[in-house]
Amino acid sequence: MSGRTELPSGLVTFMFTDIEGSTRLARMLGDDYGPVLGAHRSVLRAALRDFDGVELFTEGDSFFVAFRDAGDALAACVEAQRRLSAHEWPARDAMPKVRMGMHTGWATPIGDEYASIEVHRAARVAAAAHGGQILCSGATVRSIRGEGEPAAAGAIATKTKTKHLTEVDLLDLGPHRLRGFDDDEQLYQVIATGLDTEFPRPRTQSGARHNLPAALTSFVGRRAETAELADLLTRHRIVTIAGPGGAGKTRLSVAVGEQVLNAYPQGVWTVDAVSAATGLARTLAAALGLRAEPGRPVLETLLEHCADRRMLLLLQTCDAAPAACAGLVRMLLAACPQMDVLVTGREPMGVHGEVVWRIPPMSPGDVFALLSERATAARGGRGVPADEDADLSRVASKLEGSPLAAELAASRMRLFTAGQLAARLDDPIAALDPVSGETGERHDSITASLDWSYRTLSVRAASLLRRLSVFAGAVDLATVEWCGNDALGSLAELTEKSLVDVVPGANYRMSEQVRAYATRQLSGAGDEHAARDRHVAWSLHTLDTVAIDTDGQPRTVSLTELAPYVVEWQAALRWAAAEGDVPTGLRLAIALDPWWREHGAAREGRDLLFRLYRRLDEAEVAPADLAAAYLVHAGLADDRDERVRFLDRAELLARANDDRDLLVRARVGHRLTLLENRDYGGAEQFCRDVIAQADQAGVAEAALPAVVTLAELLCKREALDEAADLLGGARQWEAGRPEDRGRRTVDWLLGIVALRRRDLVAAHDHLVVALRSRLRHGFRGAAADAVAAIAVRCALGEDAETAAVLFGGAEAARGARRTTMFGSFWSAQQLWLRTALGDAAFDAAYADGVGLGFDRIVAMALAVEHPDLEDGAARFIGSVLRPS
DSSP: OBOGGGOOOEEEEEEEEEEETHHHHHHHHGGGHHHHHHHHHHHHHHHHHTTTOEEEEEETTEEEEEESOHHHHHHHHHHHHHHHHHSOOSSGGGSOEEEEEEEEEEEOEETTEEOOHHHHHHHHHHHTOOTTOEEEEHHHHHHHHTSSOOOOTTSBOOOBOOSSOSOBEEEEEEEEEOTTOSSEEEEEEEEOTTSOOOOOSOOSGGGOOBOOOOOSSOOOSOHHHHHHHHHHHTTOSEEEEEOOTTSOHHHHHHHHHHHTGGGOTTOEEEEEGGGOTTOHHHHHHHHTTOOOOTTSOHHHHHHHHHTTOOEEEEEEOGGGSHHHHHHHHHHHHHHOTTEEEEEEESSOOOOTTOEEEEOOOOOHHHHHHHHHHHHHHHTTTOOOOGGGHHHHHHHHHHTTTOHHHHHHHHHHTTTSOHHHHHTTTTSHHHHHSOSSOOOOSTTSOHHHHHHHHHTTSOHHHHHHHHHHTTOSSOBOHHHHHHTOTTHHHHHHHHHHTTSSEEETTTEEEOOHHHHHHHHHHHHHTTOHHHHHHHHHHHHHHHHHHHHBOTTSOBOOOOHHHHHHHHHHHHHHHHHHHHTSOHHHHHHHHHHHHHHHHHTTOHHHHHHHHHHHHTTGGGSOOOHHHHHHHHHHHHHHOOSHHHHHHHHHHHHHHHHHTTOHHHHHHHHHTTHHHHHHTTOHHHHHHHHHHHHHHHHHHTOGGGGHHHHHHHHHHHHHTTOHHHHHHHHHHHHHHHHTOHHHHTTOHHHHHHHHHHHHTTBHHHHHHHHHHHHHHHHHTTOHHHHHHHHHHHHHHHHHTTOHHHHHHHHHHHHHTTOTTTSGGGHHHHHHHHHHHHHHHOHHHHHHHHHHHHHHOHHHHHHHHHTSOOOOGGGTOOSBOOSSOOOO
16 A cells, blocks of 8 residues: 555545454454454455555554545445455355445545545444445445435435446445434445345444443453453353452443443343442332333333343443342343343452453553553643653553553542652552542542442451551461461452452452552551551461471571562561561561572672661560571671671671671671682681681581682682682581572682583583573573583584573573673683684674573573483594684
C-alpha cells in the first residue's frame, strides 16, 4: 500500500476490517493461528495495494485504510474478499471470515492521522458487518454513483460500475442507528460474483435492547478477558466475575454485555444490588419496563415475563446483598431456561452451576495506556510529556494492575510528575487516597473500597488479615498456620472475599494496597508490636531451618536457599532496628551479609547495622555476636576508614574475650588496605604473618581469606608451585567453613594456577567444579569469574571463537572483573584472542556472548569438551605461546 506520507485529503473513503471470531479461531488453531493471521494480512495488503489504499495502522487482526476514490475502495474490498476465499488455508475451518465497512466523508490529515468524526462513523459501519460481508454507507454509495438518493430500502440499487469492476450490486439494508451516533445511517451490502450474499441483519443498536450505562470514559484494554467471558457465557448459564474492589469488574461486565448483545434477542439488562433499595426483583422488573400487577407479587410477574425470553442479566455488586442475590438467581435460572446471568462481586455466590472467574490484574501495558489517557484528561487535555514515559511506566508497574489505583494515580498527576509519584508508591494509600479520607463511595479511594470488604469479615478473619500484613511477600500454608491455630478457616474467608490471592505453588499473597490497609488496621487495633515480634520470631525460625543442619551444625551458605526468605528477613531486621529485638536483628544482618554483597545492597546493610548500634544500650548483646556484626560491616564498607574502624572494633572485642578465631578473622581484613595501596610485597608478608599466627593459635582455617590473597599474589609473580601447594592444603579448610565452601574459591584459584601452567586437564576439572558449585549456591558474580577462566581454557585449547563468546557473556554479567587481581590477566588473554581472530571476528563473537544471556553462556561453558588424555589431547600445551 502507499506510504504513510500520502494520506488523502478532501473527500476520503475510510475502510475498516477485522476477523470475525478471531479469539475462537486462535483457540481452535493454537500455534497454527500465527501463520493464518500472517497469511490474512498478506492477502489483504496485496489486494489493497493494487487499489491505492493507504494503510494507517494494523492492530491484531484489524486494518484501517484510507482511499482517495470511493470506487477504488469498493473494488479493493471485493478483490480482498475474493482472494481470501481463493487462498489455500490449512483447513476449511481455518479460513478467517473478514468483515469490512466503508464510509466516505470530508477529512484532512493532521500529521500521520485523521481527527475526523467520519473515521468513527466508518468504524461503526464495519462493526455492523458480519464475517465475509462488505457494508458501506449511503455517503459512499453516492460518491461511487455520483448522483442523487438511491433506491428505497430493501431493493437492489441500480447496478454500479467502477473503473476496476465491471459491475456490483448494492443491496439497500435500510436505515440503522450506529452506536455513538444520534442520526440513522443508510447501510448497503456489496454484492458481487464470488462473495457470500446471505447474512443476518447488521449488528446495530436496533438489533438489541438493553439498559447498559453510557460510558463516561473509554474502556481500555481487557480484550482477551472480554472475549474469554463472552465465550464462557456460551457454555455456562451463570458466570461470576470475582475479584477485589477496584479491579474493574463492573466495567468489564458491561463491556461483555455490549459484545454479546446480538446473542440475546430480548436484551441485556444490568442491575446493581447496591442501588436496589426497593428490592432486587422490583428493580429488575422496572428495568424491563414491567409494572406491578394488582394482587400479584412482582416476582411472579418478572418470572412469567422472562420465562421464554433469551436474555442476559448482569447482576452487579452481589456482595452487597449476597443472600438476596443468590435467591433471585436460583429462581430465575430455574424458571427461565433461556436466561443467562453474569455476576460481579468480591466473592462467589455459591449457586449450583456457578462458574467463578477470578478477574486478573490488568497487564502493565494496559495500565500504562489507561494511566496515560486518564492523566491527559486530569491535566486538562495536555498529554504526559515524552520525557516522563519511563517514570510513567514505573508508576504503572507499581499499581499492581488495579484500574482504581490507575484512576487515582492519574488524578494525583495534577500535582506531581510521574517520577515524584513513582517514588511515593511504596505506600499506595498514602500516595493515592484523597487527603480528607471521608469519601463514603467505595470507588472514591482505596481505603473506602477496602472498608467495604473489611466490614464483612468475621472477627477471626479480620485478625488474620492484620497479622498477615507484617509479611512482606507471599506466604505458604505453614506460615499462615504460624499466625494462629484458627488460621485455615479464616484464610478461606479471606481468599473468597478477594483480600488474599492464591498464587502458583500453593502460596498466598496480599496486594500492596491490601497490605497497606491491613497494616493501618493492625496499628489501630494496638496489635502491631506483638504481630511484628512474632514475625521476627518466625524469621529466626526460618533462618535456623536454612542455616542449621539436622545435626545442629552450620550448613553451607546458599543464596538460592536464602532467596525466598530475604524479603521477610529484611522486613524483620527493619523492625528489630526500630523497636524489636536487637540481638535477633544482628543475627539476621550476619545471615544477610552474603546476599547484600552479591546483590549490591551494601549500603542498605550498613544503614540497618547503624540503626541497630544506636539501640545497643537497650539490649544485652553477646560480644561475639557484636564482633561478628562489626566484621560484616567492615566487609560491606566502601570507605577505607570505615572498614578499618570496624575491623579495629572487632579486634578489640576479640582480644577482650580471648577469642582467637575472631581475632584472626578481624586481622585478615586489614590485608585489603595494603592491596588498595598496591603494596603487594607488604600484603604478601602480612598474609604470611596472619597464616602463621592462626596456625599457632590452632585456628588455621580462620586465615583462609589470607591464604586466598597470598595465592593470588603468588600467581601474580609466577610463583605457581608455591601457590599450588598453599591452595592444596587449604581445600580442607574451605570445606570446613560453611560460609565459604559454596564459592569454591580454592578450586577456582587452582584452576587459575593450572591455566598459568598450561595444564588444561587440571584447569578444566577445577574450574567446572567451581562453576557448578557457584551456580548451585547462587553466587552469580563468582560464577561469571569461573566462566571467564573457562574462556581462557578454551583459548589455550585452540578454540578461540568459543573463548571470545564466553568472555563476552562473562563480562556482560559484570563478573569477570570482580577479582581485580586478575584484571590484567583477562585483558591479556582478550588481546591475544583479538590478534588471533582479527578485530571483526573477535568483536562479532564477543557481541554474540553479550547477547546470549548469562544462563546460556553458563550452559555453553559447561558444555566445553574435557581435554581427555585418552583422546590424545596434550596435558601441557607448552608449544603454543600465550600471554601470562
